[in-house]
Amino acid sequence: RLSRWYGTGAANSTQDVTNVKLVDQSGKILAGPVDVAASAATVTFSDTVEFPVGVTTLTLKGKAGTDFATGDTIAASTTPSGWTTVKGVTTGTTITPSPTTAVTGNTMTVKGAAMTVTVSPTPVAQTIVAGVQGFAFANYVFDATASGEDIRVTQVKPQVTLGQVNSADDLTNCQLFDGTTALNTGTNALNPANSVASADDLAVTFDSGVTVAKGTSKTLVLKCNTAATTTTTATTYTFAWGLESAAANVVSSGVTSGESVTETITTNAGQTITVSNSGSLAVALDASSPAVKLANANTTDNILTVLRFTATNEDVNVTQLGLVLGGTSSNTPQDLSKVTLWDGGTKVGEAIFTGDNATVTLSGFTVLKNTDKTLTVKGDLAAIGTSEPGKPGHLVKVEYAGANADSAGNATRGTGVASGVTIYATPTGSTTSSNGARVFKAAPTVSHIILPSSKLVNGSGAELYRFSVAAPSAGPVGLYKFSFKVATSTSGVTTFAVTSLQVYGYSDSAFSQAAYANSGLLNSTTMGVTGAGSDIYEIYFAPNGQAGTKEAVSVPTGGTRYFKLIGTVANMSATSSSVTVDLEGDSAYMSGTNTSSDTADNFSGASAGLYAFATTAANVDADNAGQEDFIWSGNSTTTSDVATYDWVNGFSVSGLPSTNLTSNILTP
Numbered sequence: 004r005l006s007r008w009y010g011t012g013a014a015n016s017t018q019d020v021t022n023v024k025l026v027d028q029s030g031k032i033l034a035g036p037v038d039v040a041a042s043a044a045t046v047t048f049s050d051t052v053e054f055p056v057g058v059t060t061l062t063l064k065g066k067a068g069t070d071f072a073t074g075d076t077i078a079a080s081t082t083p084s085g086w087t088t089v090k091g092v093t094t095g096t097t098i099t100p101s102p103t104t105a106v107t108g109n110t111m112t113v114k115g116a117a118m119t120v121t122v123s124p125t126p127v128a129q130t131i132v133a134g135v136q137g138f139a140f141a142n143y144v145f146d147a148t149a150s151g152e153d154i155r156v157t158q159v160k161p162q163v164t165l166g167q168v169n170s171a172d173d174l175t176n177c178q179l180f181d182g183t184t185a186l187n188t189g190t191n192a193l194n195p196a197n198s199v200a201s202a203d204d205l206a207v208t209f210d211s212g213v214t215v216a217k218g219t220s221k222t223l224v225l226k227c228n229t230a231a232t233t234t235t236t237a238t239t240y241t242f243a244w245g246l247e248s249a250a251a252n253v254v255s256s257g258v259t260s261g262e263s264v265t266e267t268i269t270t271n272a273g274q275t276i277t278v279s280n281s282g283s284l285a286v287a288l289d290a291s292s293p294a295v296k297l298a299n300a301n302t303t304d305n306i307l308t309v310l311r312f313t314a315t316n317e318d319v320n321v322t323q324l325g326l327v328l329g330g331t332s333s334n335t336p337q338d339l340s341k342v343t344l345w346d347g348g349t350k351v352g353e354a355i356f357t358g359d360n361a362t363v364t365l366s367g368f369t370v371l372k373n374t375d376k377t378l379t380v381k382g383d384l385a386a387i388g389t390s391e392p393g394k395p396g397h398l399v400k401v402e403y404a405g406a407n408a409d410s411a412g413n414a415t416r417g418t419g420v421a422s423g424v425t426i427y428a429t430p431t432g433s434t435t436s437s438n439g440a441r442v443f444k445a446a447p448t449v450s451h452i453i454l455p456s457s458k459l460v461n462g463s464g465a466e467l468y469r470f471s472v473a474a475p476s477a478g479p480v481g482l483y484k485f486s487f488k489v490a491t492s493t494s495g496v497t498t499f500a501v502t503s504l505q506v507y508g509y510s511d512s513a514f515s516q517a518a519y520a521n522s523g524l525l526n527s528t529t530m531g532v533t534g535a536g537s538d539i540y541e542i543y544f545a546p547n548g549q550a551g552t553k554e555a556v557s558v559p560t561g562g563t564r565y566f567k568l569i570g571t572v573a574n575m576s577a578t579s580s581s582v583t584v585d586l587e588g589d590s591a592y593m594s595g596t597n598t599s600s601d602t603a604d605n606f607s608g609a610s611a612g613l614y615a616f617a618t619t620a621a622n623v624d625a626d627n628a629g630q631e632d633f634i635w636s637g638n639s640t641t642t643s644d645v646a647t648y649d650w651v652n653g654f655s656v657s658g659l660p661s662t663n664l665t666s667n668i669l670t671p
Contacts, residue, residue, distance in 0.1 A: 019068025020077070025052070028060040039065075046079075053092060063108065069262065073115045073151070080107035114151025116257035116264045118215065120144070122245050122271035123222065129373070130277040132317040132422040134231040139224050141244035141273045143179070145253075146220040153258040157212040160204040160252040161225060163195065164272050166241030171199035173230040173278075174242060180224045181213050193227075204247055214258060229278055245273030281424040282317035284370070284417055286310055286403045288435040289377050295438035297446035297655050299477040300393045301386035304343070307401045308380040308437040312428075314370035318420035321370060324352065324363045325414030326380070327434055329400030331359055333616065337392035338399045338442060340383040344368075346376070360404060362414050369420070387444040387639050395639045396616025396651055400439030405430045441592070441655060443617075443637030445478035447558065449586070449658040451665040452512075452565070459582055459669040461575050463503065468568040468584045468667050469514070474558040481555045481636035481643045483544065483620040483650060486587040487568055488663060490538040494579035501582055503571040506542050508556065508564050518564050519546035519556055525566075527551070539587060539632075542568075555620065555636070555645050575671060582669045587632035589653040590661040593618075594628045620645040623652055633659060 023046045024035030034048035046065075063079050071077075083100035090097055123142035131138055141161065147154050159179065165171055177193035178185045186209045187193065193207050207225075215221045225244050246252060248268040255264045289311035298305045312321060326342065328334055336356040344352040344363055351368045354361040370376045380401050387393035404414060405428075415428035452469035459465070468487065474480040485506060493499040506525045510518040517523030526542045527549040543553045558564045568584065617639075624631050633653025636643040643649040653659050 019070045020046075021066050021068065023063065023065035026062045026064055028062075033061070036065075066259075067113055069260065071113045071115075073113060073117070075113040076110050077113065078108055078110040080105045082106070114149070114217075116152050116154055116255075116260060116262060117147070117150045117267075118154050118253075118255060118264055119146045119149075119267040119269070120246065120253050121146070121269045122273050124274070126274060126276075128274040128276065130279050130316045131229070132282055132419060132424075133229055133278050133280050134423065135317075135421045136228045137226045138229060138276070139226050140242060140276055141225045143223045143225065143246065144220055145215045145223065147215040147217050148220060150215075150217040150257075152260060153217050154215045154255050154264055155212045155258050156209070156215065156253065156255040158206060158208045158254040159223075159246075160206050162202060162204050162245045162247045162252075162272065163199065164241075164243040164245065164275075165199070165201040166275070166277075168201075169197050170240065170242075171195035171203075172197040174227040175230075177205075177207070177225060177227040179207055179209070180226060181221065186210060186213055186223070202247075204249070204252060232280055240279075241275045241277045243273040243275045245271045279316050281422045281426055282319055282372070282419045283315045284319045284321065284415075284426050284428045285313045285315070285430075286405070286415060286428045286435075287313070288403075288437055291377065292437050295398070295655050296440050297657060298384060298399075298440040298442050299446055299475050300384050300391075300395075300442050300444045301477065303383040304381045305384055305440055306379060307342070307382045307399065307440055308403075308435070310378045310380065310403050310435065311375050312370045312378060313375050314372055316372060317422055318372050319370050319417040319426055320420055321365050321368045321415075321417035321428075323414060323416045324365055324378075325404035326354065326356075326361045326363060327402050327404035327406075328356060328359045329402040329434065329437060329439065330398055333398040334400065335392075335394070335397070338385055338394070338397050339401075340385050342401055343381045343383070345379040345381060351378070370417075382440070384440075384442055387442070387637070389640050393442060393444075394616065395443050395637050395649060396441060398439050398441045398616075400437050402434040402437060403428075405433045441616075443651075444639045445475050445480050445560070445637045447480040447482075447635055447656055448473045448475075449633075449656055449664060451586075451658075454667055454669075457667065457669050459572060459575060459580060459671050461572050463571040464569050465501075465572045465669075466567055466569050467501070467504075467582065467669065468586065469566070470586055470664060471512075471563050471565045472558050473563040474560055476561045479560050479562075479638050479642065480558045481638055481650075482558065483553070483555050483634040483636070483645060484541060484624065484631070485566070486539055486541045486632035488538050488583070488585050488587055489540055489570070490583045492579075492581045492583070493576050496574055496576045496580065498574040499576060499580050500573050501570045502573070504540055504542065505569050506544075506566055507569070508546075508566050510562075510564065512563075512565055514565055514567060521546050521549050524549075525556065541632075553620070553645060555643065557638075557642060577671045580671060583666050584669070585663040585666040586659070587653075587663050588656070588659045588661050589630040589632050591628065591630050592654045593623055593626045593630050593652045617649050617651050619648055620650040623650045626652065630654065 020039040022036045025033045033052045034050035082105045084103040121144045175194050178187050187207050191208050248270040253266045289309040292309040341355045346368050352363040352365040354363040385393035417426050419426050450471045507523040508518040510516045525544040525546050527545045544556050545554050623634050630652050636649045639649050
């Protein structure tokens with residue numbers, strides 16, 4: 004018996020619950036199909052049904068007619084004790100099934116076929132290039148989550164909006180796709196005519212329809228081919244595909260009922276797609292390009308520059324890059340053995356500078372549409388030494404050459420992946436400005452070392468500061484001068500002072516093996532300490548002579564020397580005194596004090612040893628901009644004497660900040 008049905012009585016010839024059948028758990032029909040009785044809400048099965056030993060699960064299925072409305076409910080029940088002629092198959096004994104009361108199934112709510120259709124917000128409005136094939140202009144969402152049955156869609160009428168009249172025929176082979184399957188092929192493919200006007204609805208008839216299962220949604224993608232070239236350069240050369248809420252703009256029906264579906268359609272013109280004849284390519288210095296640094300000569304893969312490439316409207320396969328030496332007054336092509344170009348960890352090109360410009364052929368460097376990609380420029384640096392091409396202190400910079408002209412006015416170019424057009428990079432009249440690398444035969448590394456104790460006590464030999472200087476495997480490093488800031492602070496004790504500053508050098512990190520003569524003492528009593536104002540104290544070296552003549556000390560190839568500053572502390576307050584100590588750095592490269600006769604950049608002849616970008620230790624020390632706190636030499640041809648033109652200041656020394664190395668604060 005059913006709780007509700009329609010269509011019974013003299014006024015109706017059929018019932019609205021039909022094709023009722025009993026099905027077991029395997030899907031086998033055991034009884035029926037039959038229709039609901041015309042006079043009552045009952046279904047009677049006359050079939051003989053045999054139940055095997057055990058439990059059999061039965062499902063009652065039927066078809067609800069069209070007189071049912073969404074929201075109607077229906078339930079079925081049976082009273083087993085009323086079943087007729089129930090006997091055991093083997094014994095033939097009559098059986099009275101139980102229970103004697105009605106067994107009622109769950110109440111079912113009727114849902115009719117229902118579907119909403121919307122235009123997805125993706126793809127977003129964008130610019131593409133002419134000639135793109137199969138571009139996805141729009142996504143249509145068919146939502147049957149509220150439907151009571153599967154829905155079959157056979158036709159859709161997308162609405163096209165044109166930015167330029169008579170341009171619809173620049174779109175061809177327009178197809179709706181369900182995943183990778185085209186739904187309208189052959190003669191069903193849409194090819195808009197030139198006469199199509201903006202806001203026209205164009206019919207797309209499917210080959211065999213597409214089914215949207217009830218309780219789910221399906222997205223169909225509209226793809227079209229674009230003409231190889233645009234008919235105008237106007238910014239209004241645009242297309243948008245959407246959908247208008249109008250009768251018959253979507254044709255669909257229920258798969259089971261066969262009834263037409265009245266869809267709910269949200270009007271949406273879609274996102275505007277602008278078509279351009281080609282993409283563009285821009286080159287700039289990337290923010291990750293390194294700060295100025297010191298580099299050892301005769302080394303490879305030194306990062307000099309990081310360039311940022313930006314492709315617009317289409318992927319661009321960059322095939323050629325123009326490079327130029329930057330700041331050529333401070334370098335020569337001979338400073339570089341070659342440059343290599345890297346896309347991450349993959350080398351994509353290399354070149355040798357025979358003059359100030361070089362053109363690099365790139366392989367496999369593609370910048371994706373509307374994204375950035377970096378290209379790292381690395382340099383193999385020439386050797387420095389007698390008869391070698393490199394020169395100490397040269398600032399080697401490699402830049403993007405926007406002004407490096409060829410027949411088209413720019414050497415940097417690529418090919419648009421979609422358009423196939425040659426694309427020249429911008430800007431065309433300027434170059435980047437990187438920081439570069441200043442080259443020496445061997446450059447030091449400075450490191451701060453924590454004191455064993457930061458306790459301040461009265462007396463001589465008080466340890467105030469520790470640090471180390473390391474030389475690379477490229478060669479030894481010479482040292483000429485250290486500068487320390489020693490700042491005292493106290494309250495009420497005007498005689499508190501730190502005096503008799505001395506620096507010792509050691510060859511081991513335990514500070515036990517003297518690295519230089521006179522037990523490692525660098526500054527002699529005769530030489531003393533020079534006060535430079537603002538609590539800055541300059542210490543020069545004379546470990547051998549222990550007199551007033553300034554000497555250089557050396558850090559051996561691949562070795563490290565360890566230094567400590569000591570002093571005498573007097574009249575310290577046990578409650579308020581403190582001392583702050585640090586090693587000073589230089590904030591700019593030395594201004595250059597060579598005379599006009601001392602600026603040659605040669606290793607031989609009349610001006611041998613007179614380098615344009617390194618000078619004598621005394622000349623560095625006389626720097627008129629005050630950039631002379633840390634003085635060192637890369638020992639370009641031999642161990643440099645203090646009068647050799649091979650000394651520079653501490654700017655950009657690895658580990659030594661431009662202000663000062665880490666401070667030590669000592670308190671009682």
